[in-house]
Amino acid sequence: MREYSRKDLVLFIVILTLILVLPLMTGSSYILILALLSYLFGVLVAIYDLFYVRTGYLNLGYTYIIASCGFAAAIAINRSTDMLWPLLAVSLAIALSLPMLIPALRLRGPFYSVSTLLFPFALPPIARLFPDVFGGDAGLYVKPVFEDFRVLYYSAISLGASVVALLMFIASTRLGIYFLMIRDDETLAESSGVRILRIKILLFLISVLMTVSVMFFYIQASGVVSVELSDPVPILIYTLMASAVYRPGSSLYSLISGIALWWLDGLMRAYIYDLRLIIASTLLLSVYLVKGVGIGVRAKIY
Amino acid sequence: MLELRSISKRFGGVIALDNISLKVDKELVGIVGPNGSGKTTLFNVITGHVKHDQGRLIFMGRDISRLSIGERVRIGILRTFQSPKVFWSLSVEDNIAPLTRNKAHVEEVLKMLDLWERRKAMPTRLGLSYVRRLEIARCLVLDPKLLLLDEPLAGLSSVEASELGSLIEEIHRKLGIGVIVIEHKISHLSSFAKRIIAMNSGRVVIDAPAEDAIRKVRDMLLSI
Amino acid sequence: MIEILLFSIITGLVYILMATGFNLILGVAKIVNLAYGAQILVTAYIAASLLPIFPLPIALAGAIAASIAVGAVIWMIMWVFRRDLILSIVASLAIALLIEGLILKIYGSRLLSLIIVTGEIWGISSQWVIAAAVSISSLGFYYLITKHTTLGKRMAAVAENEDLARYIGINVKLIGIASFLIASLLASIASIAITPLYAIYPHMGWYYLTLALAIVVIGGLGSTVGSVASSMVLAFAQNLASYYIGSPAKDLVPIIILVSTLMFRPEGILGRGVRWA
Numbered sequence: 001m002r003e004y005s006r007k008d009l010v011l012f013i014v015i016l017t018l019i020l021v022l023p024l025m026t027g028s029s030y031i032l033i034l035a036l037l038s039y040l041f042g043v044l045v046a047i048y049d050l051f052y053v054r055t056g057y058l059n060l061g062y063t064y065i066i067a068s069c070g071f072a073a074a075i076a077i078n079r080s081t082d083m084l085w086p087l088l089a090v091s092l093a094i095a096l097s098l099p100m101l102i103p104a105l106r107l108r109g110p111f112y113s114v115s116t117l118l119f120p121f122a123l124p125p126i127a128r129l130f131p132d133v134f135g136g137d138a139g140l141y142v143k144p145v146f147e148d149f150r151v152l153y154y155s156a157i158s159l160g161a162s163v164v165a166l167l168m169f170i171a172s173t174r175l176g177i178y179f180l181m182i183r184d185d186e187t188l189a190e191s192s193g194v195r196i197l198r199i200k201i202l203l204f205l206i207s208v209l210m211t212v213s214v215m216f217f218y219i220q221a222s223g224v225v226s227v228e229l230s231d232p233v234p235i236l237i238y239t240l241m242a243s244a245v246y247r248p249g250s251s252l253y254s255l256i257s258g259i260a261l262w263w264l265d266g267l268m269r270a271y272i273y274d275l276r277l278i279i280a281s282t283l284l285l286s287v288y289l290v291k292g293v294g295i296g297v298r299a300k301i302y
Numbered sequence: 303m304l305e306l307r308s309i310s311k312r313f314g315g316v317i318a319l320d321n322i323s324l325k326v327d328k329e330l331v332g333i334v335g336p337n338g339s340g341k342t343t344l345f346n347v348i349t350g351h352v353k354h355d356q357g358r359l360i361f362m363g364r365d366i367s368r369l370s371i372g373e374r375v376r377i378g379i380l381r382t383f384q385s386p387k388v389f390w391s392l393s394v395e396d397n398i399a400p401l402t403r404n405k406a407h408v409e410e411v412l413k414m415l416d417l418w419e420r421r422k423a424m425p426t427r428l429g430l431s432y433v434r435r436l437e438i439a440r441c442l443v444l445d446p447k448l449l450l451l452d453e454p455l456a457g458l459s460s461v462e463a464s465e466l467g468s469l470i471e472e473i474h475r476k477l478g479i480g481v482i483v484i485e486h487k488i489s490h491l492s493s494f495a496k497r498i499i500a501m502n503s504g505r506v507v508i509d510a511p512a513e514d515a516i517r518k519v520r521d522m523l524l525s526i
Numbered sequence: 527m528i529e530i531l532l533f534s535i536i537t538g539l540v541y542i543l544m545a546t547g548f549n550l551i552l553g554v555a556k557i558v559n560l561a562y563g564a565q566i567l568v569t570a571y572i573a574a575s576l577l578p579i580f581p582l583p584i585a586l587a588g589a590i591a592a593s594i595a596v597g598a599v600i601w602m603i604m605w606v607f608r609r610d611l612i613l614s615i616v617a618s619l620a621i622a623l624l625i626e627g628l629i630l631k632i633y634g635s636r637l638l639s640l641i642i643v644t645g646e647i648w649g650i651s652s653q654w655v656i657a658a659a660v661s662i663s664s665l666g667f668y669y670l671i672t673k674h675t676t677l678g679k680r681m682a683a684v685a686e687n688e689d690l691a692r693y694i695g696i697n698v699k700l701i702g703i704a705s706f707l708i709a710s711l712l713a714s715i716a717s718i719a720i721t722p723l724y725a726i727y728p729h730m731g732w733y734y735l736t737l738a739l740a741i742v743v744i745g746g747l748g749s750t751v752g753s754v755a756s757s758m759v760l761a762f763a764q765n766l767a768s769y770y771i772g773s774p775a776k777d778l779v780p781i782i783i784l785v786s787t788l789m790f791r792p793e794g795i796l797g798r799g800v801r802w803a
Contacts, residue, residue: 056612060615060619099781099785102789103788106788106792107743107788107792109611110611110615111743113615114560114615114743115739115743115784115788117560117735117736118739118780118781118784119781121732121736121777122781124774125774125777126774128774129772129775129778174400177392177396177400178400180392183391184389184390185389185390188388188389189389190375191349191371192375192440192444193375194372194401196372233623234623237620240619274631276627277623277624277627277631278624278628279627281621281626284620284623285603285620285624288613288616288617289617291613
């Protein structure tokens with residue numbers, strides 16, 4: 001756990017405590033649902049940050065995976081009659097997300113990124129072509145699995161915390177450093193015996209598994225899943241912004257930034273809806289401008 | 303250990319390697335030649351970064367032509383590159399440690415290359431000489447049987463170059479591995495290479511023990 | 527059937543125009559301009575606003591000028607980031623979103639239609655004829671510039687080897703600006719050619735961007751002929767899919783062809799060498 005200081009772990013516990021006691025502070029299930037959704041969004045950002053930013057394989061189509069996992073979970077819950085529905089959810093999620101593995105195996109750098117950008121825009125047409133399965137433009141209603149909201153709340157928090165803890169752990173392992181090596185110089189990593197193909201496949205599987213487990217709770221809290229989830233605007237802006245706070249310990253900071261940005265988006269929707277995109281994109285540009293100045297010249301050119 | 307049989311490679315209209323045949327055992331060999339003579343392409347073919355058009359590539363008795371870059375690394379063919387290539391955002395230690403489970407080995411390698419004191423430093427803060435050592439350290443930690451060094455002394459001062467040259471010889475001696483060094487200046491190689499190959503236009507023009515080779519190269523240059 | 531054929535050819539021509547602009551920036555300035563779709567968006571909206579007020583040539587000229595101005599601003603921001611790939615991708619993305627946000631704020635989210643010409647010529651919709659004529663002449667001009675002017679030769683030199691070009695005295699930065707401005711010009715002409723054929727709305731920048739991206743990746747890097755081929759393949763595939771399966775199928779064509787190409791022929795239809803590493 002070399003990357004995480006005691007301060008970071010304390011911060012994690014503080015946030016977790018806050019979220020856990022929230023139901024005791026307010027009876028409004030509306031607030032609790034919003035809190036839960038923002039928390040789960042933060043977890044998604046943390047997943048995105050580790051697997052798709054830290055590796056240098058900047059995935060601009062992560063919302064496709066988010067939506068696919070959402071639909072996979074919804075279909076599994078709605079249609080399954082036995083206890084095997086988690087298996088169905090995972091299989092569907094992997095099957096739907098699988099095309100996104102192909103660019104990762106064939107392309108690098110900016111061309112990987114631009115190829116991934118196409119995927120989110122494929123989901124609305126698919127939904128329109130198969131309205132029975134995907135619910136068309138309106139989306140799918142999700143059958144509630146939990147009878148008691150508090151059970152949903154606490155299970156979701158636990159799962160989210162486990163995912164973030166797992167992400168932090170992976171970041172500190174050899175695999176986590178392989179991600180950085182691949183980002184720095186994939187050719188060199190390959191020439192150093194790093195098993196690039198295996199890592200890419202592993203990365204894909206773990207990220208989809210984590211995303212589908214988060215999305216299961218997400219759609220339970222929101223009650224519905226639609227192709228709107230796949231629209232990169234504005235989710236991509238927020239995931240990129242939140243992971244720009246990169247430094248060792250980034251999974252945790254991604255979580256916090258994700259939660260904060262989700263609330264910010266909510267506020268903007270409520271009060272300044274038509275300026276939302278302008279503000280979000282300006283913020284994104286500024287954050288990266290500052291980050292860009294900070295990075296400077298990373299490698300001395302001899 | 304390594305054998306090239308009639309290896310040829312063209313890039314479009316340019317013949318980079320022209321029917322090259324040679325054998326290298328556990329020796330310290332130097333390769334010289336002007337730009338474009340095919341030196342780096344030769345390395346690229348051996349490591350798999352470039353696929354040869356014709357010929358056979360034999361390592362430890364087996365034809366490795368179909369092996370991927372990663373597979374060749376795992377059977378012991380390691381290389382450095384012409385321009386310095388390290389993981390710039392990782393410390394010296396982190397450049398190497400994740401590549402092996404053997405911590406003692408990492409320490410041993412870093413100490414051998416005089417990098418142990420600098421193990422927490424970032425490569426951007428190291429002078430070129432130490433960056434080159436880091437590149438070699440990365441190779442050593444992966445247990446090479448054949449080490450390919452592409453212009454490791456380029457850009458170094460005479461003192462640094464001579465130090466690194468001795469270090470390369472020491473590595474060859476202590477580990478008993480094959481080492482092939484590409485260098486631009488034959489003077490760099492004269493102090494430690496036992497055998498020197500000179501290339502020109504994709505062909506091997508001289509292949510002899512160091513002293514003979516140097517004499518022949520001098521004769522060639524004087525006869526122009 | 528003839529209609530589909532004709533329409534496919536015309537759409538294909540416009541796609542070639544679009545892809546050429548994108549490829550130009552990519553090849554010369556080595557920048558992935560994700561705000562390219564936004565530039566197409568800007569042209570369409572400015573044209574739509576100016577047309578009711580000004581005569582046709584002035585309105586179009588204004589729209590094109592606006593697009594080039596936007597291109598210049600994008601270039602200035604992107605040039606700062608070009609050393610870092612991740613930063614330049616995010617920066618151009620942010621710019622694209624900012625433009626979309628501004629358009630959304632100024633014009634609202636309802637669909638508009640941009641009508642440049644009406645009626646028919648020789649039994650074909652005039653807009654189609656204009657689209658074809660404009661694309662062909664622009665591509666012709668572009669070909670002349672690249673092959674027969676000093677600027678064209680310098681752009682080719684910078685695209686081939688930037689350091690060497692700088693070494694022999696070419697002002698790389700100036701050539702970079704020039705390529706960006708020419709690309710913006712091509713994008714805006716493509717916009718005027720194609721957007722009147724469909725409704726215009728603030729989110730459409732993404733449609734054209736992803737189309738341009740698909741064309742370039744499928745056609746193969748470093749191959750202009752490849753982009754021509756993939757433009758045509760996509761145009762035909764899209765129109766056929768739309769006719770036989772339905773409109774949503776049209777939007778799926780680029781990505782299906784992209785994934786298939788990546789699986790079976792990763793270097794693209796006519797690409798050469800390794801993908802960007």
